[in-house]
Amino acid sequence: MKAKTGKALVISLVSAVVLVTAILIGGGAYMVRYALLLELNYDQEEEIERVGRKYELLKPWIEDLTAAGIMKDTVILTPSGEHHRAFYAAADSTSGRTAVIVHGYTSNALDMMMIGRMFRDSLGWNVLLPDLHAHGASEGRGIQMGWKDRLDVERWIGVAHDIFPCDTMLVHGISMGGATTMMLSGDELPEYVRAFIDDCGYSSVWDQFKKELKEDFGLPSFPLLNCASLICRIRFGWDFKTASAVNQLAKCTKPVLFIHGDIDDYVLTENVYKVYEAKTNGYKDMWIVPDTDHANAYRNHPAEYTQKVREFLKEAL
Numbered sequence: 001m002k003a004k005t006g007k008a009l010v011i012s013l014v015s016a017v018v019l020v021t022a023i024l025i026g027g028g029a030y031m032v033r034y035a036l037l038l039e040l041n042y043d044q045e046e047e048i049e050r051v052g053r054k055y056e057l058l059k060p061w062i063e064d065l066t067a068a069g070i071m072k073d074t075v076i077l078t079p080s081g082e083h084h085r086a087f088y089a090a091a092d093s094t095s096g097r098t099a100v101i102v103h104g105y106t107s108n109a110l111d112m113m114m115i116g117r118m119f120r121d122s123l124g125w126n127v128l129l130p131d132l133h134a135h136g137a138s139e140g141r142g143i144q145m146g147w148k149d150r151l152d153v154e155r156w157i158g159v160a161h162d163i164f165p166c167d168t169m170l171v172h173g174i175s176m177g178g179a180t181t182m183m184l185s186g187d188e189l190p191e192y193v194r195a196f197i198d199d200c201g202y203s204s205v206w207d208q209f210k211k212e213l214k215e216d217f218g219l220p221s222f223p224l225l226n227c228a229s230l231i232c233r234i235r236f237g238w239d240f241k242t243a244s245a246v247n248q249l250a251k252c253t254k255p256v257l258f259i260h261g262d263i264d265d266y267v268l269t270e271n272v273y274k275v276y277e278a279k280t281n282g283y284k285d286m287w288i289v290p291d292t293d294h295a296n297a298y299r300n301h302p303a304e305y306t307q308k309v310r311e312f313l314k315e316a317l
Contacts, residue, residue: 028227036143047110082139086130097168098126104175108136128160145205146180147243172197186248195255195316202267203274205243246278255283255316261292
């Protein structure tokens with residue numbers, strides 16, 4: 001009788017372990033699909049109309065530059081065989097400076113045209129604005145949250161230098177683009193890449209997903225986030241903790257400007273203090289933007305934003 005009871009207990013325990021494992025794998029896989037495998041429908045004309053409603057000067061600006069043959073696009077083939085697209089525009093005068101401008105999560109290059117207009121028209125820089133992997137007109141499957149995107153941006157840096165041979169280049173990103181920029185900053189880059197601007201980027205993918213898991217689903221990070229991170233590594237070759245702006249900034253020696261809204265409840269404002277402290281070598285500056293939520297620093301304070309960037313560039317370069 002005892003043997004039968006013991007056997008039944010073992011079977012129950014094994015069944016429970018199998019069930020919990022299946023739930024975790026299923027939950028982790030769901031989280032990866034929910035966060036990284038979105039279907040992003042893209043229609044360029046609709047996107048131009050949308051950004052034009054947000055920034056009324058942008059639509060005629062894009063259309064005028066395109067009609068004049070100044071705003072162009074180009075496509076590259078990535079090592080994985082995907083076609084990625086970017087817009088680019090030369091400054092009015094011959095410029096030895098180029099800004100590579102990186103968009104955020106589920107967004108696209110057109111969403112960054114207000115920053116492109118600032119750099120080109122107000123600061124006199126050439127601009128290149130890529131659609132990241134699986135965004136906009138760029139091919140791909142699976143949002144990379146900045147980690148592998150940084151490698152795509154490195155390729156775009158080379159393309160930008162071929163189009164606009166220059167001795168000074170910077171990378172400016174907003175939200176996931178800001179995280180991409182910070183993750184990029186710790187890599188070995190050409191000497192002409194001189195500075196970086198992060199606008200409301202997260203400190204790491206782990207920290208951001210931990211926050212969203214708690215807010216959206218009321219769940220703790222362990223063990224679901226660990227399982228999702230493992231599934232991401234198996235499927236896409238990277239995990240949530242490795243994708244860290246903090247770790248990359250620790251290796252960064254070039255100037256960085258950190259910008260963040262003071263009431264950002266999506267990428268919490270506390271992130272900017274983490275990344276600012278993580279950069280211990282080289283020049284850095286920080287601007288906490290008053291009365292500003294996520295990714296709206298330029299829209300809320302365009303003149304001050306432009307001046308802050310101008311002052312940073314003067315000091316950094």
